[in-house]
Amino acid sequence: MQINGLGGVQAYNPYTLNNSASKMKSVELPEFGWGSGKFPTYTPTDKSDEEIKNAIVELAKKDARNGRHSREGVTLNNQSSEYHALEGMFVQSISPDRRSIVPAALAQLGKATKLHGGKPLIDDSLTQLMLNGTRVEIKNPGVMYDSKNKMMEIHLLPIFAGGEAIGSYSITYGWNWSQTKEEHSRRNEIHSLYYDTWKAETAKMKAENN
Numbered sequence: 021m022q023i024n025g026l027g028g029v030q031a032y033n034p035y036t037l038n039n040s041a042s043k044m045k046s047v048e049l050p051e052f053g054w055g056s057g058k059f060p061t062y063t064p065t066d067k068s069d070e071e072i073k074n075a076i077v078e079l080a081k082k083d084a085r086n087g088r089h090s091r092e093g094v095t096l097n098n099q100s101s102e103y104h105a106l107e108g109m110f111v112q113s114i115s116p117d118r119r120s121i122v123p124a125a126l127a128q129l130g131k132a133t134k135l136h137g138g139k140p141l142i143d144d145s146l147t148q149l150m151l152n153g154t155r156v157e158i159k160n161p162g163v164m165y166d167s168k169n170k171m172m173e174i175h176l177l178p179i180f181a182g183g184e185a186i187g188s189y190s191i192t193y194g195w196n197w198s199q200t201k202e203e204h205s206r207r208n209e210i211h212s213l214y215y216d217t218w219k220a221e222t223a224k225m226k227a228e229n230n
Contacts, residue, residue, distance in 0.1 A: 047126065047177075050187070050195035052119045054108030059187060059197050061118040065109045072110045073213060079103060080214045084221035103214065111206050116181045117152070124151050125158050125179050154182050 050059040067075075079102055083089060088100075128149045147158040157180040177189040185198040199207070 047189065048194075049122060049126075050118075050189075050197075054104070054112055059118050059122070059195060060108070060112050060115045060203065062115045063109075063112040065113050067109060069110065069113075072106055073210075075106055076103070076210055076214050077217045079106070080217035081221045084218045084225065089218060107207065107210050110210050111203050114202050114206060116154075116186050116200060118186060121151060121154075121156050121181050121186065122179065124149060125156050125177070128156070129158055129161060129177070151181075156181050 051057065052059045052061045054060055054063075065072075079100075083100070125147075129147055132147050147161060149156050159178050159180055161177050176191070178185060179187055179189075184200045186200060187195060187197050189195050
């Protein structure tokens with residue numbers, strides 16, 4: 021899905037910028053979900069934290085017994101599908117609702133530009149909004165204008181929610197996910213639980229074989 025000139029997807033942005041909007045380079049929304057290149061977003065789960073942790077412990081023991089390590093390399097691409105799914109559930113259960121925040125932030129930028137007459141934005145208050153009780157901000161957006169001050173291209177969009185960076189868009193690298201403190205903490209928690217359990221089970225196996 022993409023927002024053409026920030027006005028091409030009416031469900032997300034009912035605002036058109038100006039006559040140059042159709043000439044603007046499209047800004048495609050990120051792919052939301054868990055995995056490499058995706059934007060984690062709040063996703064409720066029917067499993068409790070304890071159930072997920074217990075499943076991680078059992079997976080680590082099974083992997084140790086089978087001589088494998090689900091976190092080899094520690095990337096989102098080469099984890100086992102079971103570990104990948106459990107980690108995603110554990111983290112995304114507390115993630116910001118990026119699926120709602122990102123389109124709303126882009127829509128607000130379109131609205132702000134229209135209200136500002138297409139001129140370069142110098143007032144950050146124009147790119148702020150409240151979404152379900154959370155303050156969403158685009159801080160210091162990097163926008164290119166033509167000689168008539170019409171917005172032609174977006175090259176940097178740092179998006180914040182609740183005072184924390186949650187992701188950004190750049191014309192060079194596309195969308196980049198920024199972990200919140202809580203997301204980072206929960207990833208570390210689940211990683212440590214798996215590794216410590218795997219290490220203990222491996223040591224236990226060695227002791228049994230001596």
